[in-house]
Every structure is written in structure tokens, then in C-alpha cells.
Amino acid sequence: MAITYRQAGVDIEEANTLIDRIKPLAMATKTQHVLEGIGGFAGLCSLPGGMAEPTLVSGTDGVGTKLKVAFATGRHDTIGQDLVAMCINDIITTGATPLFFLDYFGTGHLSADVGAAVVKGIADGCQLSECALLGGETAELPGMYADGEYDLAGFAVGVVDKAKILGADRVQVGDVLIGIGSTGIHSNGYSLARRVLEGEMKLEMDAQLDGLEGTLGDVLLTPTRIYVKAVKKLQAALGDSLHALCHNTGGGLVENLPRVLPEGVDALLDGLQPWPEIFRVIRRGGPVELDEMRRTFNLGVGMVALVGAEEADEAIKALSAAGEKAWRLGSIVEGNEGEPAAIAYHNDPEESPS
Amino acid sequence: MAITYRQAGVDIEEANTLIDRIKPLAMATKTQHVLEGIGGFAGLCSLPGGMAEPTLVSGTDGVGTKLKVAFATGRHDTIGQDLVAMCINDIITTGATPLFFLDYFGTGHLSADVGAAVVKGIADGCQLSECALLGGETAELPGMYADGEYDLAGFAVGVVDKAKILGADRVQVGDVLIGIGSTGIHSNGYSLARRVLEGEMKLEMDAQLDGLEGTLGDVLLTPTRIYVKAVKKLQAALGDSLHALCHNTGGGLVENLPRVLPEGVDALLDGLQPWPEIFRVIRRGGPVELDEMRRTFNLGVGMVALVGAEEADEAIKALSAAGEKAWRLGSIVEGNEGEPAAIAYHNDPEESPS
Numbered sequence: 001m002a003i004t005y006r007q008a009g010v011d012i013e014e015a016n017t018l019i020d021r022i023k024p025l026a027m028a029t030k031t032q033h034v035l036e037g038i039g040g041f042a043g044l045c046s047l048p049g050g051m052a053e054p055t056l057v058s059g060t061d062g063v064g065t066k067l068k069v070a071f072a073t074g075r076h077d078t079i080g081q082d083l084v085a086m087c088i089n090d091i092i093t094t095g096a097t098p099l100f101f102l103d104y105f106g107t108g109h110l111s112a113d114v115g116a117a118v119v120k121g122i123a124d125g126c127q128l129s130e131c132a133l134l135g136g137e138t139a140e141l142p143g144m145y146a147d148g149e150y151d152l153a154g155f156a157v158g159v160v161d162k163a164k165i166l167g168a169d170r171v172q173v174g175d176v177l178i179g180i181g182s183t184g185i186h187s188n189g190y191s192l193a194r195r196v197l198e199g200e201m202k203l204e205m206d207a208q209l210d211g212l213e214g215t216l217g218d219v220l221l222t223p224t225r226i227y228v229k230a231v232k233k234l235q236a237a238l239g240d241s242l243h244a245l246c247h248n249t250g251g252g253l254v255e256n257l258p259r260v261l262p263e264g265v266d267a268l269l270d271g272l273q274p275w276p277e278i279f280r281v282i283r284r285g286g287p288v289e290l291d292e293m294r295r296t297f298n299l300g301v302g303m304v305a306l307v308g309a310e311e312a313d314e315a316i317k318a319l320s321a322a323g324e325k326a327w328r329l330g331s332i333v334e335g336n337e338g339e340p341a342a343i344a345y346h347n348d349p350e351e352s353p354s
Numbered sequence: 355m356a357i358t359y360r361q362a363g364v365d366i367e368e369a370n371t372l373i374d375r376i377k378p379l380a381m382a383t384k385t386q387h388v389l390e391g392i393g394g395f396a397g398l399c400s401l402p403g404g405m406a407e408p409t410l411v412s413g414t415d416g417v418g419t420k421l422k423v424a425f426a427t428g429r430h431d432t433i434g435q436d437l438v439a440m441c442i443n444d445i446i447t448t449g450a451t452p453l454f455f456l457d458y459f460g461t462g463h464l465s466a467d468v469g470a471a472v473v474k475g476i477a478d479g480c481q482l483s484e485c486a487l488l489g490g491e492t493a494e495l496p497g498m499y500a501d502g503e504y505d506l507a508g509f510a511v512g513v514v515d516k517a518k519i520l521g522a523d524r525v526q527v528g529d530v531l532i533g534i535g536s537t538g539i540h541s542n543g544y545s546l547a548r549r550v551l552e553g554e555m556k557l558e559m560d561a562q563l564d565g566l567e568g569t570l571g572d573v574l575l576t577p578t579r580i581y582v583k584a585v586k587k588l589q590a591a592l593g594d595s596l597h598a599l600c601h602n603t604g605g606g607l608v609e610n611l612p613r614v615l616p617e618g619v620d621a622l623l624d625g626l627q628p629w630p631e632i633f634r635v636i637r638r639g640g641p642v643e644l645d646e647m648r649r650t651f652n653l654g655v656g657m658v659a660l661v662g663a664e665e666a667d668e669a670i671k672a673l674s675a676a677g678e679k680a681w682r683l684g685s686i687v688e689g690n691e692g693e694p695a696a697i698a699y700h701n702d703p704e705e706s707p708s
Binding site: 002003004005007008009010035040041042043044045046047053054055056057058059060061062064065067068090091093094096099100102103104106134135136137139140141142143144145149151153155157162165167168189191192194195196200246247259260286287288289292295296 | 356357358359361362363364389394395396397398399400401407408409410411412413414415416418419421422444445447448450453454456457458460488489490491493494495496497498499503505507509511516519521522543545546548549550554600601613614640641642643646649650
């Protein structure tokens, strides 16, 4: 008997079913910049006008083993927002406006239901980011993934006028660091979190823990916050007094803050707040050392805005009005000339946790 | 004893080793458009000047189970070129000039050696595409992939002046289809190819077959051809007489040609050439039906250029001068008004293979 592609494990019909379900989801994210009906092999997008030197800003990311929580709970409709958030929150740190997003979904055996749920989350994330889901690839790779598992990669493009690019070269001694709250673990450190929660503490995803709202699965699946709208408000309120933005991902503030600090300055974190409870559970449950916690998790800080000292109150006001938790996290102080920035923790309420 | 991220399966040091090895590879792909030293969280790229309405063109793809051939042979330094090719060949069909590329590399346990080999292939592909490797994500996902395995996703962005976008709306009856040779299976249909070659024919990757140069592994790993330079020559030679370009990927000419054909025309393929030997081996070895072969593999045609009839010779000359195998594959004929394009095979030398 003749052999077909389908027998080799690739189900074109299931893929086409999925594509039909993705189309309206992607359509709902369409912006004025998306060009339709042309370019059958690629997505096309025009640029916003009014920029002297439009500069493209691009980033790619995945969601790490937060995927394993989606697999364990069978809930696939929010992990897509995480994917968008991880990419988009990176590109907006430059001051860029998001334009479009593309996703890669790789799996061993395609399920249109799971795929459509994942893409729904991606489309939700794109809407929160005010950017278009311009394209994607659904790859069925027989034998590459365990049953029911998949990997995701995301890719975001935005644009910023060259003269408005934010970053280290705008940051100066005296600047204030504004912390912007995270919604939980976001999408970094899940291998350690699961090792502690599932491995050491033997918790199931439906466990209810003191101080946590909902089940452990609910807490672990809480989508990564998307800061696009908040940052737009902040830009509008502060103008040139917004100097830099730091997306606090893997590595924590220790590794991420230096990416927006010039040589010769340090960051003094003297406005640290108590961690969200899930981080305390993990720290106790491991136990995990304080330094390891700081280098692995966001510990409640999703983004940091570096602003001129006189605009700090205005920044907090604008972020609060946009629905964010925002507070004075610290400031930029003199460091050693010619040396990379150091991050100093001062009066951290978690130094001696209760 | 306290638990660390490393014990949870994430080896930051190995990741940092890999990043150090990737840096010079990415640096070698730098173009005049890449902005350096700013934007610590994302890649930045300026736009070429001189376009009235610059339009961004973007695509994402993977390399499918060609990965399994890389795993089986332990050769990881060319699969990256496949990744770039799959994305870049898609975006240049619009007439776009590639600007930059980003990659996602997901694995269960990171090996800097394997990662560096993969990224070397990606950087090679970027150089062949005259585009910058602007960023990437290396994700270590303990428990997600089998030992020694990984998945890859690629993202490409190019730019085209809106008035110059190629595609179906430029194609008309009388146009000539110029076939541009593939270098083998490229990166589509490997699940079927491996099912036949390994499953039915019980061949090992070091098998030597009549009519095939090198081992089976050599043939299967031959990198997907990148058509950037050839297409640039074609654009220069033909100007507005280049109407459309079709990247012949999964689905074959049957499914890909219609993406660049307007309603009411058909494509008559009367200049088909004998297939490269590997496709004949697969067809016999399955056996695989002719229709299934046509819907799964490129069968020797990597790209198709649709050009004005009077420029067909000029197109073949320009492509040949650029080092491509190019020939008259067929033409555009009248179809049924208002109906989608049909693809007609005429005098296919593989209809009754010897």
C-alpha cells in the first residue's frame, strides 16, 4: 500500500482546521498598518508616519517551562499572552510602539483545539499590546515532543523615532527608579519554581495554599502583565523625563537593571516592598537562598521606569491612573568611574522574613 | 540543602558560554542598518532610505523534522541555514530586501557546542541573505525535549517600497513561469521522507545509494538554497517585468503557485524536468503516489519566477549568471472567470518514470 504524508504523522486536515480557527482571531488584532490581500507568503505592515528616522526594534522569546503548568492543568488559553508579553515588554523598553507579532507553535501531534486555545491567548496579548498578529507557523513534528506537549516562540517588531530611543545614555545620577508591579512569576524561573513546589513540596496544581488566591495552578498560570498601555501613558505624561525602562525577566533586577545603566553609576534599591506570597512559598519550600531568588525571579517588580527625580511623583501618578501598582523603588547614585553599575539592596523587607 | 536554579536543570553558565560564542558569529552578519550599543533588551535596525512608502515584510518558520537528520548524524552546522532559508525565501517573494533575522533555539539540556554549531549555520544563512542576525533566544527547558534534541524557529523582516510589491495582482495570461532549481528536499516533507527511507527501506544515514552523491545523510542534510542574491539580480535585470515569486515549500507547486495567481487564470506546467534522484528513491521506496509526491515535496523546483513573456529569456540568463539552474517551467493561461487558479501538469517526465 502506498504511504502518505498523513501516515508519516503529519495531518494537513487538522492543520487546515486550525488555520480556519486562527484566522478570525488574527483578524481581530488587525491594525490600520496591516496590508491585506497581497503577499501570499509573508505578512505586510506599513509604518506610522511622522517619524524623522524610524528605527525598527525587534525581540524574540519563549515562555520557558511555564508551558509545563499549562500541560499539567490542561489550560492553554493564557500561555499565549505570556508569549506576547515576554517579547513586547522587551521591545517597549526602547520607547518603541509595537507594530506586529508572529508566533511559532511546534508540537508532535497537532490538536486544533489546543492550538486554537494557544492562539486565542496570543491574540488577546496582541490586543493588550495594540499590535497585530501578522503571521505564525504551526509545525507538526512527529516524534519531537511528548504527547500533548508543545513549544512556543514569539517575535515582536516595533518602531521608534531614532532621536527618542530610551536607554542607558539618558540615565544620570539622581534619577528615580519607579517599580511597576508584576502579576506573579510572569514567565521566568518556572524550572526552579516547579522543582520546589512539585519536587520538594509535592504539591498538586489544585492545591490551595494559605495566602494564595485560587489554586496553585491559578497562581502559576497568571498571565505575564503587558505594560504597553501603561508605558504609553508614562511617555505621554513624562516626555523626555522618561529616561529608560527595564523589563525585569530572568536574572532579576541584579542582571537586568545594568542593561539600562551607564558606567560609573550604581542603583540603590531602598524602596523594596515585600514579595508576593508565591515567592515566599518557594523560598521557604526549597529552601532557596535569597541571592538565588533575586537572580531567578522578578519578586514583584515587572518593570522599572528610570525617570528624572522631579518627575517621580508624576510617573507614579500616571502609572497608577493606568491601573498599575507603582512606587519609588530606589535611585541612581554615584558609582565608581569607568566601572559597570552595581545593584545595592538596602532595607529589603525580605532580608529577615517573618 | 538549598536548591538552586542550576539544580532545577537550568545552567546559566553554559548559556553564558554559548552567548560568548554566538557574539562574534552575529557580529559578522552586521549590516550598515544595525544600531549598536543601545537598547539592551532588543535589537535595533534602521531602514534603508529612498523608499516612498517603506513596507515591512515578515515571516516565521521552522525546519520541521529535518532536525531529526541533524540529530541522527550529529551534524548541527547547516540546519541553521535551512532555518534562515525557509523564512527569507518567503519574504523575498514580495520583492522585499531582507533586513534582519532572529532565532529561537529551544532545548532540554543546553550544550554550548551544539548551540554554537546551530548558530554558525544561522549566521552563514544570514550572510547568504545579506541580512543581520539581530537577536535570538536560547531557551533551556528541562524535560521538554529528548536528550540531544532541540527545536528551532526563525523570524525574518525585510522591507519593500509599497508600489513595488510583487504578487498575484501583477500576474497575467501569457506570463512565463521560470523554474529555479532546488538543492534537494530543502526543509519540507522530512516526516514522509524519513518514514520511507528509514521506516520502509531501513536505510541508515551512512548508506550509499546509486545515483546519489555522498551518503544518505549528506543528501538529506543539504542546506536549503537561499535565493536572495539571485532574486536581486533578477529584479535588477527585469524591473517591472518580474511579476511574482513563488517559494515552493510544503504543499508543492499545487498549493504554493495559487498563492501568487489571480482568479481566472491557470498555470500550465509543460516544462517539467525529471526529479532529482532522492525524490525518485522516495517514490519507489514507499511507494508514494505521484499526487502525494507533488503535494509534499519541491521535486526540484525551489522557487518560481513569474515574468512577462518577452523577458523570459532575460530572466533565465540573469538567474543562470547568478549561479542558479533556471528554465522555462510553464506559462499562465486563461482559466475560468471568477474561479481560483488550477495547476495543470503536462508532459511530466515523471508520469511514467523509467
